[in-house]
Amino acid sequence: MLIPPTHTSRFTLPFPLSPPPFLAMSAAFTSAPPLLFRGASARAAVIPRRSRRARPSRAPRMSARATAPGNALTLHVDAASRRYPILFANAVLHKPETFAPYLTGDKALVVTNTTVAALYLDRVTAALAAAGVAVFVEVLPDGEEFKSLEYAAKIWDACMRHRLDRKSTLVALGGGVIGDITGFAAAAFVRGVPFIQVPTTLLAVVDSSVGGKTAVNHPMGKNMIGAFYQPHAVVVDTDVLATLDDRQLAAGIAEVVKYGIIRDWQFFEWCEANIDRLVARDQAALRYAMVQSCKHKADIVAADERESGVRATLNLGHTFGHAIEACMGYGAWLHGEAVAAGMVMACEMSVRMGWISSDVTQRVERVFARASLPIRPPPSVTLQNFMTYISVDKKVEAGVLRLILLEAPGKAVLTADFPESVLFDTIMHYHQLYKASPGTYEHAMLGLPQ
Numbered sequence: 001m002l003i004p005p006t007h008t009s010r011f012t013l014p015f016p017l018s019p020p021p022f023l024a025m026s027a028a029f030t031s032a033p034p035l036l037f038r039g040a041s042a043r044a045a046v047i048p049r050r051s052r053r054a055r056p057s058r059a060p061r062m063s064a065r066a067t068a069p070g071n072a073l074t075l076h077v078d079a080a081s082r083r084y085p086i087l088f089a090n091a092v093l094h095k096p097e098t099f100a101p102y103l104t105g106d107k108a109l110v111v112t113n114t115t116v117a118a119l120y121l122d123r124v125t126a127a128l129a130a131a132g133v134a135v136f137v138e139v140l141p142d143g144e145e146f147k148s149l150e151y152a153a154k155i156w157d158a159c160m161r162h163r164l165d166r167k168s169t170l171v172a173l174g175g176g177v178i179g180d181i182t183g184f185a186a187a188a189f190v191r192g193v194p195f196i197q198v199p200t201t202l203l204a205v206v207d208s209s210v211g212g213k214t215a216v217n218h219p220m221g222k223n224m225i226g227a228f229y230q231p232h233a234v235v236v237d238t239d240v241l242a243t244l245d246d247r248q249l250a251a252g253i254a255e256v257v258k259y260g261i262i263r264d265w266q267f268f269e270w271c272e273a274n275i276d277r278l279v280a281r282d283q284a285a286l287r288y289a290m291v292q293s294c295k296h297k298a299d300i301v302a303a304d305e306r307e308s309g310v311r312a313t314l315n316l317g318h319t320f321g322h323a324i325e326a327c328m329g330y331g332a333w334l335h336g337e338a339v340a341a342g343m344v345m346a347c348e349m350s351v352r353m354g355w356i357s358s359d360v361t362q363r364v365e366r367v368f369a370r371a372s373l374p375i376r377p378p379p380s381v382t383l384q385n386f387m388t389y390i391s392v393d394k395k396v397e398a399g400v401l402r403l404i405l406l407e408a409p410g411k412a413v414l415t416a417d418f419p420e421s422v423l424f425d426t427i428m429h430y431h432q433l434y435k436a437s438p439g440t441y442e443h444a445m446l447g448l449p450q
């Protein structure tokens with residue numbers, strides 16, 4: 001039996017929680033132990049806060065170093081387990097020299113999806129072959145719903161079939177799903193083979209390809225099965241963004257804006273001022289956004305590779321967002337879309353805690369709305385659904401729920417220092433908004449499944 005610390009209040013929502021319909025067979029949910037809440041009075045901020053009404057953050061000093069001539073740019077990620085480059089260039093996917101420095105053995109397996117294969121697979125396989133390795137290919141279906149153990153096993157089958165060995169390289173050519181599942185397959189195959197990230201979505205460039213979080217989803221929770229496993233290189237060919245559809249572009253913009261919200265308010269203000277350029281794919285604006293985002297990510301990963309502290313702030317909005325993704329069925333909402341709505345919810349909760357003014361939430365909502373991102377959770381995800389998925393969030397420790405909230409504009413904090421009522425009220429706020437004005441609410445969800 002779990003004995004909670006004395007200052008921790010027990011979670012009071014009725015248990016056992018009911019699973020959403022598509023998980024009705026899952027006994028694991030119905031036997032879930034209660035979450036614990038520390039409550040607002042306890043000493044609980046995991047990353048210490050200075051004062052409740054802290055000032056907006058100034059731009060942090062970033063350590064990622066940039067090298068490379070001309071239009072090309074190389075940043076470095078100094079993770080504790082591996083140092084590796086993020087290469088920015090254009091029109092480089094067909095060039096053997098793009099990959100050659102990072103290939104170790106005599107074989108490479110390119111993992112991609114059906115959409116990306118049609119666009120870029122030929123040039124990547126040609127470049128790898130010209131770099132001197134035997135090249136094999138595994139093409140997965142496109143979508144978050146395929147980021148599962150079943151599809152990771154297909155990658156391992158391919159590794160076995162083609163007799164890959166410890167020096168062989170896996171190449172993840174695609175967006176976040178392909179990067180995460182391939183990285184996970186690389187981490188586990190013969191206990192670890194080298195892999196190269198070749199992100200083809202904005203979200204993968206600015207977020208998932210950097211930092212070594214690899215994983216597959218479990219029906220009960222997003223990214224629940226995975227490993228911290230850094231790539232040997234991240235190759236960003238900025239030309240690939242030209243083929244990205246508008247929805248995918250917006251999903252990436254959500255993660256770009258996140259860096260401003262969590263640690264660099266000046267960058268948020270730059271995003272506010274330049275959101276129309278980003279949406280219009282202005283090359284200079286996109287490049288600036290990508291480089292700034294990767295610098296932030298590299299900086300955080302260098303400080304805290306395995307998320308024992310500051311790295312958790314990258315999870316702003318993810319507790320709510322992951323609940324939306326899992327509850328709606330993986331793939332119904334894109335990750336970036338769910339996280340955008342989740343970030344709005346986290347801001348709203350921070351307002352209710354009295355830590356930031358409502359003006360901050362409104363500004364975040366305006367930027368997301370201009371990028372055609374949802375700023376409301378779907379009404380079909382009930383309070384109980386939210387709590388069911390939140391109960392398996394990776395930031396829950398010893399049964400205590402911890403969230404990323406804002407203590408100031410540009411200053412995120414990992415904290416258990418909130419009463420459960422504020423969390424419930426925040427979630428219920430959206431249900432009340434929906435009831436009061438379904439039409440307006442639907443507009444704020446932009447036609448996504450409800």
Ligand SMILES: O=C(O)C(=O)C[C@@H](O)[C@H](O)[C@H](O)COP(=O)(O)O
Binds near residue numbers: 211315318394
């Ligand atoms: O790199 C990180 O750390 C992040 O949390 C970045 C997130 O934006 C990303 O979605 C990540 O995959 C989420 O990780 P998880 O641990 O919440 O599953």
